[in-house]
Amino acid sequence: MNTGVFNIPFKAMLTLSWRNLWRNYRRTLIMLAAISMAVWAMIFMTAIMRGMVDDMLHQGVANLPGHIQIHHPGFRDDPSVVNSIDAPGGELLAALNDSQTKSWTSRIKVPAVISSERDTRGISLLGVEPESENRITGIAEQVVEGRFLEGDDDRGVVIGLKLAERLETRLGKRVVIMSQDPDNNIADRGFRIVGLYKARLEALEEVNVYAARGTLQKLLKIGDQVSEIAIIDKDFRDIESLYAKIKAATPDNLEIRAWYELDSYLSSMLNVMDGFVLIWIIIIFLALSFGLVNTLMMAVFERRREIGLIQALGMRPGMIVYQILLESLLLLLIGLSIGNALALATVLPLESGLDISSVAEGLAMIGAGSVLYPNLRLDDMILANVVVIMLGTLTSILPAWHAARLDPVQAINST
Amino acid sequence: MSNIALRLAWRNLWRYPRRTWLTVGAMIFSNSLLVFSISLQFGSYEMMINNTLQAFTGHIQVQREGYLDDPKMRYVLPDITAMADRLRSSLDSNQIAARAAGFALVSSNDRSYGLQILGVEPEFEPFVSTIPGLIKQGRYLDKDSDEEIVIGSVLARNLKVKLGDEVTFLGSGRDDSFAAGVARVVGIFETGSADLDRSMAQVSLAYFQDAFTMGGSGHSITLRAATIDEVPMLKQRVKTLIAGRDKLVVLDWEVLQPGLKQAIQADMTSAWFMYGVLIILVAFSVLNTQLMSVLERTREFGTMMALGLKPSNLARLVMTETFMMASLGLAIGVFIGYLITAYLSVVGFSYPGMEEMADKFNLPDRMYPNVSLLSLTLGPGIVAIGCLLAAIYPALRLYLLLPIEAMRAV
Amino acid sequence: MSAIHCMQLCKTFKQGDETITGLDHVDISIEVGEFVCLSGPSGSGKTTLLNAIGGLDTHDSVEIHMGNIRIDQLDKGSLADMRLHNIGFVFQAYNLIPVLSAQENVEFVMQMQGIVAHERARHAREILKEVGLEGMEDRRPAQLSGGQQQRVAVARAIVSQPQLVLADEPTANLDSVTASHLMNLFSRLNQHHHITFIIATHDKRVMGYAKRLIKMRDGKIIGDEKQTPVAIEDVADSSG
């Protein structure tokens, strides 16, 4: 058998496949539309979901707040002033001040009761060192009326807008805050409201009340003790080395926890999301694969006479498989390019934020804000492309193999 | 089948069985997935709603106007017990209970916490809330409960109190007077929701009214309907019953728990986006198949037109073929989807990370999809409609056919 | 109403910049019950004329009357109805619907005409018997020979008692024996049912069956004469 004639160079093969692809341009166009749309949906939906989960994580981590926290071992179960810890010193302080730590702060966090002239509420009272607290939470930027605390012994409080509304009070008014000292004596004190802040999650506005750390230490009679030390790293997803280092420097009688241990919902969301992205991409691919196989099968069927002919002329079945696969690959590549371009064109303009406040309270329930920032990740895009190319080619083997198995005599004589 | 047109359509489908099966296969795949997914969605929404509402909120509450947004002591329903009694007899239902709520600083010997104290009717509260049934230690309040309190397990731990210990509460009464009391812990409940277990304490309504100088008034009457579907009807009846009473509003769960409804909506939106993509992909498959099948039959259609068939006859033929294909995909898809879903609705299923999510949404740790007629047919129905829509273009092309040219076509 | 009058029938085809004349001012009158052969070399305009009479194609500057109806002024839908009810077509290629059996092919047209099921079945059997296909009702086209297929096409064309049957080269794909069977069938139908036949052909033997022979060339009628048809072999032929 003279196979030399059919040792077609790749370029010629490519041309052949390309032309074949456009012989039935309607079918090819429909299939391209399907592939593009599938690829777009894979990437777009993934970017939206990633954006949502990212937002939940940021919010969640911001609500904690701190990527790593150090507490009294009893504090998380019983967040009382009794479970306070000494201000960091020695080895721990050195580790905290190390250049690798982006920022850290220590704060007091105790349950308290706040009363205005009109009403009384339960709150979470935070005693913070304004400057370092702001570096971690950006709370100063959330102040919409008045100012944030200044210095460690500021005598004012900053409360949320919502809480002010509930208490029927306003900026400049006095409120009484009541808590207890470690000896279970009522510790209360009047504060002037020096600032009102607006949080992304309304629920926080009702709960978190900020006072200066030094002022509270005096009120609660706890010397220089604090409730927690909060540390943030550059990226909360990558805190292991910092975590290990600080853990080594933390005295054994303290409890150190990373955010994913503090809030298992958040960390599980991350994993669920990875699984979800993969499942989503595969489901869409499967829905697409039926059409892909169908298209190639039709192409093979239409050309069965000429496939039979070139087989009769001595083209090896391998070459036929190769040609059909190449055709499928071309189809997939064009579809992918359009799909990726569409995804970029639709996601990028949305990256400045998609307002979905119509379901804000529902999103608050899952811990996300009311503005969605799609997050187009390179690895997700690569995953989608790889799945489509790999599985797409794999799926095309079926029709290609079918073409190669055509009986030349029967194929030529068929109508 | 005595109808030859139907026979023709059916046989046309099987000219190229492989092509038809691939197209139907796409439908079957999507349909079974949709049945499963929609059943799961409905199942979890129902559970979310039930678990959230049954715990405490109820389906409907009667409140003073404005109380929901700004729960002030002074926004009261006067003579609340009498009113609740009247509602109970008019509606012939036990699932109605009056409540009052006030803020107080609750202290044990060691600790103090600011929280919401609730005055409830001990005889009726169990009919509107699951909390009375979740007492883990001691007992729930009873009709004569005076100076008795039940609290959540986390609160008990934080206050460091046991059954029989006394706690004091300090707050302000309805007229801004000083409200105080000492009550004995008779029951500790555990709902599984750390939030509820940390922040709730209940006393009897009578005791509450006494301590908080409420007189005969309270803040809300909570009602529960037999099923969630009956809520609008019940709401309407309650509305008529309290008509004429000034400044009272009847609120349903969608208003009481806006987050719940919106979380469901947000979830629905993203789910339907995904379903939409699946459905469009199936529609593309159908478009491709039917367009090809119309194009390759151009000659045949030309002859049929020469015989006196109108384009509309031919278009109907193509639509009938599509309808048959869609029905096949629907039947098999629903069947497979049903099998999978019915199986999972008995054994349940879970995935890694679900436990944490379930906690957040008051869901059990295993999911049980909810098979219903709607969940079985909704998705596949839309797929079928999408397929028919997709076939419109190939069918419309038939109107462009000229018999002579068509018969010349290869 | 099956008298046909065409006046000044013209048809041109555009092919690129070129204009091809299909029919060049044809005048023709055909009366009820005639058996007409259109003859002429390939490309002379026979098919174009048949299509014009059958309302299958659009034409330029024409008047075609069928009885007192102006065919050229009917819309597409009415033309289709007219074809469905009044005209039977037989084409060169058999043009049967491949997925329907012989009987179903015949019945399909009747169903479209709105004839009830039991009537259809009975009638289709009768017609198929008449064209000599008794016992083959349930075969698909692929299981029939060329002549048999053409007879199914004839059965389909005449089943609803049209006034007019237009046949375009009906014997082109048939061997001579089968062809003569078919022509005998046509003649018989013409005599017994008074169906008007217009048959385009360039087959000499076919022309022999005609009562009137019209010759065409270059889109014009160049001859039109009555003739005595050859004797019909009145045999119920089931071969072919």
Ligand SMILES: Nc1ncnc2c1ncn2[C@@H]1O[C@H](COP(=O)(O)OP(=O)(O)O)[C@@H](O)[C@H]1O
């Ligand atoms: N669709 C068409 N496009 C262009 N020319 C056509 C078309 N149909 C017929 N013709 C031309 O019209 C003339 C008459 O053709 P036709 O009626 O088919 O002849 P006949 O049937 O006698 O062989 C021929 O010259 C033919 O080439």
Ligand SMILES: [Mg+2]
């Ligand atoms: Mg011709």
